[in-house]
Every structure is written in C-alpha cells, then in structure tokens.
Amino acid sequence: MKKIFIGTNWKMHKTIKEGQEYCRELNRIARDKDERMQLFIIPPYTSLTTLRDELDSSILLGAQNMHWEDEGPFTGEISPSMLKEIGVDLVELGHSERRQYYNENDIDLNKKVHAALGKEMIPLLCIGEKLEDKEMSISEESLSIQLKICLKNISSSQAKNVLIAYEPVWAIGAGGTEAPADYVHKMHDHIRKVLVELFGDIGQDIKILFGGSVNRGNAIDYLKGSNVNGLFIGRSAWDLEKFEPILNDIEQFLQLN
C-alpha cells in the first residue's frame, strides 16, 4: 500500500489549548479517512507533550527543528533525545524561515538528518529554490546542491526513512505566489532523479511532498504529479474548516486512483 503524506507545520501559532481542540477535531476527521493518507502535524515545542497524549497514534507528531547534539552548552536549543523522550515521530529540518532568519545551512542540516535517523525519528527535510535561483534558471541546480549536502553519507537503508518537502521559497507564506502545477511536477521529477542517483532503487521510494500556498483550488493538481507523494500545508491547514474539505478532496482522489 503506497501512502501519501499530508501534514501541516503550525509555525509559531496556537496555544496548548487551541492545539488540543485542533487535535480532538482532527482525530475525528482522520477516523474515516483512507488508510493510505498518512496525516501529520508539527506544533510548537511547548505543545508537544500535551498533544502526544491528545493525538491519535495514527497521526504522526512532529517538531519544527532540533539541534544535532544530544546535550551540551547550546542555550535555547532542543536535542534529539529530548524529542524522542516526548515520543515525537518526525522532525522538520531546514524550513526556509529557519534558513532565512536563523542561518541554517545545508552542512548543519546534514548533521541534523543523521541525528534524527540515529534516534529513529523521521527527518522531514525541506528544500527549495529562492526566487533569484528561479529567475536565473538554476532551480534544479539549487535543489541538487541542497539534497547532496543535506543527505551526505546517509546510507540507502537509512534514506528510505527520510521525507523530502519541496517548498519553493517564493511560493511560501502570505507573500508567496502559487506555483504552477507543471512547474512543481518538473521539480519533483528532478528531485526524484537526484534521489535515485544518490540511493539507487531506494531513491524511487523516498516520499517527496510539495508545500507552498497549497489550498483547496490547487491541492489535487499538485498531487497528480507522478513524483508528488504528499502535501505540506501551512495556512490552509491551520483552521480545520479549511483543511477538512481539502482532506475530503484528497480522499476522493485516492479512491479514484
């Protein structure tokens, strides 16, 4: 059974109480969904412990970042063991906001990918080209570089546990522009090519999710790409009144395919 991954990063939004209400409702929605739809949520750190208890075990719980060391003099950081202790399933790494505002770079992200895998948590590695890259027609080169550095020295057997989120920086958030579906499909095909180059046949099985201004009007068009294995959604998933219809559309899409 091939799964598609559908999830959301809450960024710096929602109190613990708001998160609990969201999870209770999402649990209800998820109960009658196709088993091929693997849902996940990525709340702020402060909610993780409470939401671990609230969330159905069929839905993955993720953290928005972590350090690569297990402990040490790194004020303000959270370690892989700390997340593991809470029961976190997945760690988002390298979101473009972290790269832009907190100077995250591919070399450090490579350490984080190794650290997550070492603790048997799923790294959700975010990559994406900037607007300048796209304008210079070097989007594919930019994606190749990010993948090759972030996944350096990851073995093929480890690589099958990695998730990739392709998020063009120019398509993300309130100021973002929706990416045309054919462009997204082309970039996913390129990412697949690089993953196969790096990991052989295993590269065919690595899930590649798309994120950036996904909404009800474009979600299914993105999913039609043969190398699009899920969606990573921000604003359109923070309110379940908006998210539930998208999930219903995806459910229908899965039934027809």
Ligand code: PEP
């Ligand atoms: C994001 O910031 O990663 C994201 C996908 O956000 P949005 O869907 O709101 O563009």
